[in-house]
Amino acid sequence: MSKFLIIDGNSLMYRAYFALPDLMNSEGLHTNAIYGFSMMLIKLLDEEKPDYIAVAFDKKAPTFRHKEYSAYKGTRQSMPEELIEQVDILKDVINAFNIKTIEIEGFEADDIIGTVSKIASENGLKVLIVTGDRDALQLVSDGVKVKICKKGITQMEEYDEKAVIERYEVTPRQFIDLKGLMGDKSDNIPGVPNIGEKTAIKLIKEFGSIENVLMNTDKLKGKIRENIENNTEMAVLSKKLATIERNVPIEIDLSEYQMKDYDREKLIDLFEKLEFTSLINDLKKDADDIREVKEWPVRDFKYVRELLKREDTVSFYPLILEGEVKAVSFATDDEIFFVEVDDYEEFKLLDNEKFALICHDIKDFFVNLSYHGIELKCKFYDTAIMTYLLNPSESNYDIGRVLKKYLKEDIPNIEDILGKGKSKKSYDDIDKKLLIDYLCATASKLSKLKDKLMSFIKEMEMEELLNNVELPLVEVLKSMEVYGFTLDKDVLKDLSKEIDEKTDKIIKDIYDAAGYEFNINSTKQLSEFLFDKLNLPAIKKTKTGYSTDMEVLVELMPYNEIVGEIIEYRQLMKLKSTYIDGFIPIMDKDDKVHSTFKQIVAATGRISSTEPNLQNIPARDEFGRRIRKAFISSFQGGYIVSADYSQIELRVLAHLSEDEKLIESFLNNEDIHLRTASEVFKIAPEKVTGEMRRRAKAVNFGIVYGISDYGLSRDLKISRKEAKEYIDNYFDRYKGVKNYIDSVVKFARENGYVTTILNRRRYIPEINSKNYNQRSFGERMAMNTPIQGSAADIIKMSMVKVYNELKARSLKSKLILQIHDELIVDTSPDEVEIVKDLLKTIMENVIKLRVPLVVDIGCGKNWYDAK
DNA sequence: GTTCTCACG
């Protein structure tokens, strides 16, 4: 017999909300109710394997019970704010499970459940009701069971008729009579005064129903009789209120509630947004379909050579493992096959300008080949980059996800084949049949994927961005990675020694001050010292305790001398662990470090740098800056040439906003922060003080970040009111900026996305959120992304041009690093002037804006001196 | 694996 599972959505949602601690995602959205509900739902689906399913919710409008009895649920607290914001998202989650929700005006979830269970029962289905509310026990009958949450979110108790009678000594139908007599505090159902569970059970067992009790009050005695006779109306009303309506006027087409597979993509997206990592992993495991392993032909490179004579475009998917390309798959319209790699020289047959590969996230392959001395001139499409352009906010662009999303196709899960973490397999241990299946299945779909993505790219007018910037950039980044940045080990060692000596002394001082030794790196132990031992005031809290960050420590400085030493210790430790100890082991035999540049990570279009991150080498603090002395040229007697865009983001803002004053400032090559100070503080430029300029600079930053008075006041440590005045003054003086910001937010609200100068796009779903925080966040993203993203567009164009120019002129000097508004070229001593000139010319003229682009060039024996 | 802190533009 088929089973219909019907869930009381409100009840379980509340249960989850109260049972779990206050969870939050990084955007500040509370998630505990959604998380708990999802856990319960997954468990139920797994255990019950229903054939039909529905979730019922209350509807806000007053129900017939309120009309009957105005005080109904009168004592009920209104839903907490933290739960309200979860309701709609929870419904989205349920929806992503492909489960229908039912809500009906004027009825509670209970009534819907009563009605649906009745209909399902009449149609010969078994029914299981899941709720946290014992009232539902009245619905139990032959074929209808009720599951009630016991405690927490995982423990439940199942009731059939027998179980109800055992537990409550009355039948399910009599459960209503029971409640009519007892009343119900939580629903504010009055019942009969002074009759509790014990008496009620006794009466109902004896008389069978409230009506029968009322007709036979003469058989009762004393207080009980008195109470009942004086409250007959109450008893009847209470029973009515407690009775679940089983004839709600709805049409139920059972077939609509048949269990379907959940919408994997949608659910994973939602869970990612909610940051339910463990649930995502469960889903992924769960989807290890009972997929048939196909057999594919295994060929060799000789065969590939023949193939390339016939085809000018071939799909291609490599497996890189243990630092080597172990195997590859090829696919055309006509054939798909696997090739094992035993000689890198074979790849040279791909070195052909006339011929194109279709691949997914191909840079690593090119990098690997380059380390083996092989450079391929072939054209290529990269479906990962294309997918990134279509939506740069995805958390990753794994081929499996992309194929699922755009082609609704499944391929095997790579982690199952290669293993992960501790159980990661070596190439020889991999099941070849599974591997071949994976590589070939993937390659076989790339062409279709590329066509589909390309049609979207064209639709969104990002073809030029793709072809002129992002795809050519792959080779540039490859070259930067492979070439690397040379470090001077001795400089690092000397600095390390200096740091050790300083920290030794500081550690002693801190231990002396404490009177005991502890781990200063531990925020927990440090806060014990600061806030318990020294009794310093705790300034702010973190999720887990008191904060000990820089801002707090600076505030604590006046209280105790040791705080200053803690700050210094922190700075020194950071320098040592991240930039010295972190770098030495990753230097190669030539004392170079090779970062990996990520092209499909940052949602604004920037590139990022990892292992090591060369984009966050200390610069602001003088001591930390000395690390840069270790970054030197690879050339004997060579130079580091640095070229950075001056105020690129504000120039982009001037261009986008067409603000007259801002444009004028840049045309006249003014000190931009000074000018802003003069405007905001409404005084002559020569009267602007250093402090005013500093504040104006913060205002300019704020404008770029998507300003708020709160953020500015925090940064400048001024009142909200004062911050607001600055902002108002700014917008009053820079009307073009104001108009631009308003219009970009409006555009985002209406279209759901914003764009950059090169038409790069970022979606901002948060902008229409009902949650204030989320919406504000969306608005700031809408303001910031066109600015940050356009700056990224510009420097990316420059990178491609600089790289190509260095190459075209056969210069030895190499572009080795980009830091968002700055390019670094490792320069041969005989090419210094050429490189400086080339950088300045290309970068300043790479695009024509309404204001000039200005590039400052620095040059030195090391990165520190290149300023 | 998550949290805190801090490095950069």
Added chain:
DNA sequence: ACGTACGTGAGAACA
């Protein structure tokens, strides 16, 4: 009344 400045990555501690 609400409560965050935008975009990244990495090391250490802790659970």
